[in-house]
Amino acid sequence: MKKLMRNYLVRCQSRKGWLMACGFLITLSIPVFAQYPGYNAVIDLPLFKKKFKTESASLLSIHSTFTQEKILSALTEKITSTGEFWFKRSNKVRIEYRKPFVYLMVMNGDKMLVRDDQKENRINVKSNKLFQQVNRIMIDCVQGTILESKDFTTKVFENDKNYLLEMTPSSKALREFFQTIVLTVEKKDYAANSIEMNEPSGDKTTIFFTNKKLNTQISDAVFAL
Amino acid sequence: MRCLLFSLTCVVLLGCVSDYRHLLAVQSDGSCASKIAPLYMETSWYNTSVDVLGKHMSGLLLIKNMPDSSKRVVFTSEAGLTFFDFEFSKEGNFKVKSVISQFDKRSVIQTLQKDFELVMGLPFQKGDYDRFIAGEEVYFGVKQKNETAYFITNKDCASLQRLEWGTARKRKVSVQTPGSSYPSPEKIDLIHFTFNMQIKLTRIQKE
Numbered sequence: 001m002k003k004l005m006r007n008y009l010v011r012c013q014s015r016k017g018w019l020m021a022c023g024f025l026i027t028l029s030i031p032v033f034a035q036y037p038g039y040n041a042v043i044d045l046p047l048f049k050k051k052f053k054t055e056s057a058s059l060l061s062i063h064s065t066f067t068q069e070k071i072l073s074a075l076t077e078k079i080t081s082t083g084e085f086w087f088k089r090s091n092k093v094r095i096e097y098r099k100p101f102v103y104l105m106v107m108n109g110d111k112m113l114v115r116d117d118q119k120e121n122r123i124n125v126k127s128n129k130l131f132q133q134v135n136r137i138m139i140d141c142v143q144g145t146i147l148e149s150k151d152f153t154t155k156v157f158e159n160d161k162n163y164l165l166e167m168t169p170s171s172k173a174l175r176e177f178f179q180t181i182v183l184t185v186e187k188k189d190y191a192a193n194s195i196e197m198n199e200p201s202g203d204k205t206t207i208f209f210t211n212k213k214l215n216t217q218i219s220d221a222v223f224a225l
Numbered sequence: 226m227r228c229l230l231f232s233l234t235c236v237v238l239l240g241c242v243s244d245y246r247h248l249l250a251v252q253s254d255g256s257c258a259s260k261i262a263p264l265y266m267e268t269s270w271y272n273t274s275v276d277v278l279g280k281h282m283s284g285l286l287l288i289k290n291m292p293d294s295s296k297r298v299v300f301t302s303e304a305g306l307t308f309f310d311f312e313f314s315k316e317g318n319f320k321v322k323s324v325i326s327q328f329d330k331r332s333v334i335q336t337l338q339k340d341f342e343l344v345m346g347l348p349f350q351k352g353d354y355d356r357f358i359a360g361e362e363v364y365f366g367v368k369q370k371n372e373t374a375y376f377i378t379n380k381d382c383a384s385l386q387r388l389e390w391g392t393a394r395k396r397k398v399s400v401q402t403p404g405s406s407y408p409s410p411e412k413i414d415l416i417h418f419t420f421n422m423q424i425k426l427t428r429i430q431k432e
Binding site: 072080097100105114117119121176200201 | 270272274281283285287289291297299301303304305306307310322323325326425427429430431
């Protein structure tokens with residue numbers, strides 16, 4: 001009887017150990033799936049980077065509409081804005097907010113134009129390192145050069161339709177604004193689907209690109225400063 | 226030389242003239258004050274432009290009434306980055322919940338704190354106003370340390386003209402609400418008189 005009891009206890013202990021090991025493994029694997037449900041980590045990152053660079057280089061222009069959602073998590077507040085977006089390789093971006101406010105931002109190389117309902121400002125982004133970095137992020141995200149950026153360390157995930165790039169800022173200056181930036185691009189054309197900017201406070205802003213027209217003719221006048 | 230002395234004397238004398246010299250203290254009028262005092266502001270988003278010392282910036286400002294009766298003022302860029310998040314508690318305490326380094330200066334935060342206290346009518350919550358008449362206007366004042374917050378009505382108490390922060394001699398800040406007034410002003414224009422700063426807010430109709 002004693003022997004039977006001892007065997008039972010050993011079996012229980014080994015079962016407990018097995019359960020603990022399983023639990024530990026589950027705990028380890030949960031963050032990947034919990035954070036980005038349906039996505040798996042891309043294992044061969046150098047190969048992905050090479051392919052990403054080649055494929056996104058063929059993306060010469062984007063003209064789309066967009067919806068931007070800013071969520072203030074602690075205040076349970078959300079503001080949604082919509083507008084129109086243009087990109088032309090290389091380094092030309094125009095973002096025009098139309099509703100519920102009017103605001104225009106044009107980036108053309110090292111120069112930037114900002115127009116609100118009161119004034120128009122021309123900025124040389126070279127004179128402001130932070131402006132230069134923030135400007136660079138948007139351009140790098142849409143033209144597919146973000147993986148070459150030294151400002152971020154990047155993890156890449158995929159599902160059957162999209163790639164998801166989670167970028168963590170390396171510099172202290174950028175970490176003040178962003179905890180991570182999450183970019184999703186479509187596998188079929190490598191065009192950005194959404195850019196999610198997560199702030200250290202827990203607030204986040206997501207831009208969803210819709211009605212995308214790729215590689216159409218866009219006049220340089222659209223990006224005139 | 227005589228001319229120069231005369232000019233200097235004029236400048237000195239004019240500099241000493243109080244902006245509130247015309248105020249005539251009168252007995253308090255509780256009925257007008259309770260009817261028109263800007264004691265409450267509805268939660269709203271505002272399209273915002275700020276001009277300070279020749280620099281211009283814009284963004285979106287949220288003024289929110291929280292369930293615990295505190296108020297939050299959050300300023301973000303149009304593209305979504307949060308510049309600052311201030312909390313004004315029911316008990317009168319002020320807390321910086323978050324601020325980016327460009328705004329994180331004592332003088333900037335104190336200025337913005339006082340500006341938004343006035344915009345939200347917080348100094349007037351205590352009641353017990355001193356009442357003054359100046360021409361066609363009636364001033365209701367609440368003292369706070371060495372400054373006084375005023376809300377100013379027309380003579381028959383039909384409309385709120387503006388809000389002000391002032392010292393004994395100097396008008397420092399004025400807030401006007403062209404268009405609809407409290408509790409949900411469509412437009413808010415804030416002007417500083419001791420240095421060059423203006424804040425213009427236009428309420429956003431959320432979709």
